[in-house]
Amino acid sequence: MERALYGPGGFYRRELPRNHFSTSAQTPVFAEAVARLAGEVDEALGRPATFDVVDVGAGNGELLGHLASLLDERAHLTAVELRPKPKDLPQRISWRADVPSGVTGLVIACELLDNVPCDAAVVDGEGEVRYEEVDEVGTTRPGDPIEDADAKWLAEWWPIHQVGERAEIGRPREAKWRELAECIDAGTVLAIDYGHTRADRPETGTIVGFRDGRGVGPVPDGTCDITAHVAVDAIPCDRARTQREALRELGLPIDRPPLARAYRDPTGYAVELARASASARLTDRSGLGAHWWMSTSKPGGR
Numbered sequence: 001m002e003r004a005l006y007g008p009g010g011f012y013r014r015e016l017p018r019n020h021f022s023t024s025a026q027t028p029v030f031a032e033a034v035a036r037l038a039g040e041v042d043e044a045l046g047r048p049a050t051f052d053v054v055d056v057g058a059g060n061g062e063l064l065g066h067l068a069s070l071l072d073e074r075a076h077l078t079a080v081e082l083r084p085k086p087k088d089l090p091q092r093i094s095w096r097a098d099v100p101s102g103v104t105g106l107v108i109a110c111e112l113l114d115n116v117p118c119d120a121a122v123v124d125g126e127g128e129v130r131y132e133e134v135d136e137v138g139t140t141r142p143g144d145p146i147e148d149a150d151a152k153w154l155a156e157w158w159p160i161h162q163v164g165e166r167a168e169i170g171r172p173r174e175a176k177w178r179e180l181a182e183c184i185d186a187g188t189v190l191a192i193d194y195g196h197t198r199a200d201r202p203e204t205g206t207i208v209g210f211r212d213g214r215g216v217g218p219v220p221d222g223t224c225d226i227t228a229h230v231a232v233d234a235i236p237c238d239r240a241r242t243q244r245e246a247l248r249e250l251g252l253p254i255d256r257p258p259l260a261r262a263y264r265d266p267t268g269y270a271v272e273l274a275r276a277s278a279s280a281r282l283t284d285r286s287g288l289g290a291h292w293w294m295s296t297s298k299p300g301g302r
């Protein structure tokens with residue numbers, strides 16, 4: 001997964017996420033909600049002289065691009081991304097490959113954790129839990145027995161016993177979360193992602209590939225995205241809620257405009273209708289609305 005996504009010629013070294021799948025962060029209305037959240041965090045910190053907004057795994061920078069027109073100059077906007085900075089992004093957005101330290105403000109990571117490479121485990125024919133190996137055409141087989149730290153994680157978060165049962169070992173996602181949480185001096189860290197909790201873990205795991213907008217086999221040859229849902233309850237955050245709940249609290253969804261407006265102001269009506277449609281998509285219970293918002297806040301010294 002590491003090599004296929006981030007190694008030389010890997011999927012994310014070449015491809016733009018938006019050409020293969022759509023995410024909340026690509027949607028302008030989502031940025032409006034994030035701007036409101038940034039405002040709340042800023043208020044809670046007592047409106048410091050500079051307020052950082054750091055987007056980790058920023059893709060093509062769409063979210064920060066939208067935020068640049070919503071937040072005042074006091075907001076320092078930083079993308080953390082392995083890809084180069086797109087040429088058309090506003091100058092005020094800085095771009096770097098590593099997570100900064102000493103952040104005061106909001107750190108956000110949309111659909112990053114599901115792309116943090118993780119190992120899969122499978123119960124073999126003898127009932128032993130082993131790592132699952134995969135070859136370059138996607139054929140899998142049981143490999144070495146699971147090491148202690150991973151066995152401990154599985155026992156606590158995703159126990160598997162029946163022959164053929166699979167699990168994805170979430171330790172690297174926890175480690176990435178801790179790295180994000182540690183980079184803030186004061187403020188809020190928020191990761192948004194697909195996920196499951198112990199009550200609804202899928203029996204055969206979730207690893208899947210994506211290419212050109214469609215689910216494909218997770219073949220690790222660099223031609224597709226490879227993703228696995230996040231074990232949300234294993235992430236040591238203070239709060240986890242669905243995107244639907246979170247966006248409602250922040251003032252979405254946006255209502256459909258009254259039809260009468262279409263006669264008075266057809267352009268305005270079309271714009272508002274597009275916003276309402278985007279907002280409905282972001283809060284759809286069976287789609288993006290089911291994503292998890294995992295967050296932790298550190299108070300600032302006022």
Ligand SMILES: C[S@@+](CC[C@H](N)C(=O)[O-])C[C@H]1O[C@@H](n2cnc3c(N)ncnc32)[C@H](O)[C@@H]1O
Pocket residue numbers: 012017023024025026056057058059060080081082083097109110111112115
């Ligand atoms: C699924 S895309 C999400 C892009 C964007 N946040 C969105 O929601 O549309 C994941 C992005 O995370 C980036 N990424 C993965 N691991 C990273 C790391 N360790 N540091 C910086 N960026 C990383 C990838 O290059 C990719 O652009």
